[in-house]
Each structure stands twice: as C-alpha cells, then as structure tokens.
Amino acid sequence: MPELPEVETMVRGIRPHLEGRTLTGFRRMPCSCRPILVEPSPAAVRRRAIGRTVTQIGRRAKRILLKLDSGDAFVIEPRMTGLMLIADPPDCEHLRVEWLLESGGRLSRVWFWDRRGLGTVRFLKREELTELLSIGRLGRDALEMTADDWRTALGRTIRPIKVALLDQSLSAGIGNLYASEILYRAGIHPARPAARLTAERVKRLHAAVQEVLHEAIRHEGSTLSDGTYRNALNQNGGYQSSHCVYDRAGDACAICRSPIRRIVQAQRSTFYCPKCQK
DNA sequence: ATTAATGTTCAGAA
DNA sequence: TTTCTGAACATTAA
Numbered sequence: 001m002p003e004l005p006e007v008e009t010m011v012r013g014i015r016p017h018l019e020g021r022t023l024t025g026f027r028r029m030p031c032s033c034r035p036i037l038v039e040p041s042p043a044a045v046r047r048r049a050i051g052r053t054v055t056q057i058g059r060r061a062k063r064i065l066l067k068l069d070s071g072d073a074f075v076i077e078p079r080m081t082g083l084m085l086i087a088d089p090p091d092c093e094h095l096r097v098e099w100l101l102e103s104g105g106r107l108s109r110v111w112f113w114d115r116r117g118l119g120t121v122r123f124l125k126r127e128e129l130t131e132l133l134s135i136g137r138l139g140r141d142a143l144e145m146t147a148d149d150w151r152t153a154l155g156r157t158i159r160p161i162k163v164a165l166l167d168q169s170l171s172a173g174i175g176n177l178y179a180s181e182i183l184y185r186a187g188i189h190p191a192r193p194a195a196r197l198t199a200e201r202v203k204r205l206h207a208a209v210q211e212v213l214h215e216a217i218r219h220e221g222s223t224l225s226d227g228t229y230r231n232a233l234n235q236n237g238g239y240q241s242s243h244c245v246y247d248r249a250g251d252a253c254a255i256c257r258s259p260i261r262r263i264v265q266a267q268r269s270t271f272y273c274p275k276c277q278k
Numbered sequence: 279a280t281t282a283a284t285g286t287t288c289a290g291a292a
Numbered sequence: 293t294t295t296c297t298g299a300a301c302a303t304t305a306a
Contacts, residue, residue, distance in 0.1 A: 002285095002286090008294080062287095077286085077287080079286045079287070080301080081284080081285090081302080114299090115303075116302045116303080117302070118285090119286095120287095120289085142295095157295090159295075163295095166286090176285055177285085267297080268284095268285070
C-alpha cells in the first residue's frame with residue numbers, strides 16, 4: 001500500500017543508483033506471470049531512452065518520476081503492491097521491469113517488483129509530461145498543503161472527512177492507512193462532514209498531516225502484516241509499530257483506553273477512537 | 279472449497 | 293457537477 005511516505009522512501013532509496021547515470025537497458029521481465037502495463041512498448045521506449053542520462057528522481061503524490069536529459073520521463077505508479085528495488089527482490093516471478101544503468105564503467109540495476117500487478121510503468125515524452133504534471137486531476141501534494149489550502153479544498157465537499165482525505169483531486173498523497181492515523185492525531189471523527197470543520201479543526205488537521213507524514217517518512221514507511229511493502233533494499237519499514245489506530249480494532253486507545261473501532265466508509269476500512277475523536 | 283478482504287486508480291453510471 | 297460503484301489483479305485469512 002504505498003502511500004506518500006512509502007513512495008518518498010522508494011525515491012530516496014533508488015536516487016543514488018539512478019541520478020547522473022546513463023540508461024543502457026530497459027525491459028519487461030520475461031519471468032513475470034503476467035506482463036505489467038508498460039506504455040508505450042518496451043521496444044519503443046528503448047529507441048527513445050537508451051543512451052540518455054537520468055537527471056532527476058522525484059515524486060508526484062504516489063507516483064515516481066524518473067526524468068531524462070531529453071526531458072522525457074518514466075512515471076511509475078506502484079498502486080497496491082509495487083516496489084522499486086535495487087537489491088534482493090522478495091521473489092523473482094513478480095519482477096516486472098528492469099532498468100540498467102552505467103556511470104564511469106560502474107553498472108547498476110533497478111527493478112520494479114509488483115505482486116498483484118496493478119502498478120504501471122509509463123514513458124512520457126516531454127510534452128506529455130508537462131500536461132500530466134499540470135493537470136487538475138491531482139491536487140496539491142499533501143506535504144505542501146497549507147492550513148488555508150486545506151480549508152479551501154475541504155470546503156468544497158460535504159463527504160465525510162475520511163473520504164475527502166482519500167480524494168486525490170483535493171490533495172494528493174494520503175491513502176487509507178494514513179488517513180485514519182492523521183484523523184486520530186487531529187482528534188477528528190472520520191464521519192464529520194469535510195466542509196463543516198471549524199477553522200480550529202482544520203488547523204489541527206494540517207498539523208497532524210505534517211506530523212504523521214514526516215514521522216512515517218523518518219521511519220521509512222509502514223510494512224503491514226502481509227509484508228508487501230519494502231524499501232529499495234528489500235527491508236521492512238518501521239512506522240507500523242507507531243500506528244495508533246490502523247488495523248488495531250479492539251485494541252485499547254493509547255490515550256483513553258477505549259477500544260479502537262473499525263467502520264466502513266466508501267467501501268474502505270476506517271479505524272478510530274470513539275472517545276478521542278469527535 | 280468458496281468467499282471476503284486487502285488499497286489505488288480510473289471508467290462509467292447515478 | 294458531484295458522488296458512487298465496480299473492475300483491474302494476487303494472495304491470504306476465514
């Protein structure tokens with residue numbers, strides 16, 4: 001479930017192995033059970049990208065951006081179970097895409113691994129890229145939102161605040177896990193209508209977004225019990241031990257000892273403390 | 279041995 | 293316009 005902190009961790013992990021290096025190979029892995037979506041075809045990508053230098057590795061919301069000196073770029077969407085790896089894949093049958101790079105005679109290799117295969121790897125020309133990045137379908141990055149930005153974005157919808165936090169057109173980067181953790185930190189009930197939050201509560205929400213996401217990045221993201229998410233070195237993240245509510249239904253709230261509750265909103269699980277969140 | 283649940287995005291319907 | 297539903301897919305727990 002790579003959300004903003006996990007994707008940011010991936011970006012930081014692969015950056016030293018890509019930036020400033022020249023692309024010498026790109027292929028879809030033949031051992032994959034099913035081929036992952038790569039657009040356009042790997043052969044077409046190779047014609048345009050081989051020999052180019054990687055200038056910049058970045059993140060846009062939950063997407064990884066790999067820019068070349070030509071202005072073209074790879075855009076990787078891990079979705080549910082996608083990982084960027086520089087070593088030791090969890091298994092070989094779910095390796096999907098491989099990049100080979102060279103710098104001063106030193107070779108490096110980066111993989112996209114994806115168990116469920118919902119992730120995508122796209123190669124965009126410069127002009128397509130500017131279009132993709134400027135579009136209104138993705139809101140401002142959650143880490144760049146000011147309290148004022150939140151007030152404006154949330155004022156547009158009466159959906160429950162938890163559901164609004166997942167709407168990537170309002171603000172991009174927060175997913176199901178961190179939405180619950182953020183609302184717990186802010187003391188806000190997940191069912192409260194987004195547009196009805198007082199200015200005071202929006203300020204608390206803004207602070208909670210900053211605290212939770214930065215803390216999660218510091219711990220290199222969350223590896224849940226299914227063990228799917230790993231950093232670029234195939235190591236577990238560490239933030240799962242700091243989760244206050246996510247996947248903790250029935251556990252005692254750390255503050256008031258009330259049992260944490262699980263409800264379903266928009267077909268997704270939400271976890272919260274009924275006493276601490278109003 | 280089925281069935282539900284997992285979380286992200288998008289297309290299409292309400 | 294806004295909101296909701298289902299599908300893409302693999303794996304595991306019930």
